[in-house]
Amino acid sequence: MYVRKQIVHNLHVVRALEGKGAVFVDSEDDVPEGAVCVLSAHGVSPAVHVNAARRNLSVVDATCPLVAKVHVEARRFAAGGQDHLPHRSCQPRGGQGRPRSEQDARASSESSRCSLAGCASVARSGAFVRKA
Numbered sequence: 569m570y571v572r573k574q575i576v577h578n579l580h581v582v583r584a585l586e587g588k589g590a591v592f593v594d595s596e597d598d599v600p601e602g603a604v605c606v607l608s609a610h611g612v613s614p615a616v617h618v619n620a621a622r623r624n625l626s627v628v629d630a631t632c633p634l635v636a637k638v639h640v641e642a643r644r645f646a647a648g649g650q651d652h653l654p655h656r657s658c659q660p661r662g663g664q665g666r667p668r669s670e671q672d673a674r675a676s677s678e679s680s681r682c683s684l685a686g687c688a689s690v691a692r693s694g695a696f697v698r699k700a
Contacts, residue, residue, distance in 0.1 A: 570599040571606045572616070575630060596620045604628065611635045 570591050574582055586592065590606075596619050599605045605625040607616065609632045620627050631639075 569604045569606060571608075572596055572599070572612070573608045573610070575606060576609050596623065596625060599623070599625055601625070606630055609635065611639055 569589065570593050571585065572593055572595065574592065575585065576582070582592070593599055596605055596616055599620075602624050603626070605620055606628045607620075607630055609630050611631040617627070617629075
């Protein structure tokens, strides 16, 4: 079994899989045609799926459901012509989940949007949006 990239950011898991015979590769092109290829929990671009199918790989997509959800949302926002995603974790918040001040409340509408092109997970989704 071949695993494209590091399946998770956990060295113990990676080493355990290596001990069981998993071979970690940088690209699906490094996997012999027709072999099993496990895709990382971090997700991959649509081009990786296309290339894997072209190479007749048996794909096990281990993409985390939360990562997949972000990818779907990114494509939805990109299709609507938006180049930013609303992102609650960017909002300035006080201890009770509220903006710390009136100024933070005003700023949160701007700071709660993250660039689609700047998000690594979104980059893997293929949802790049370029504005002229």
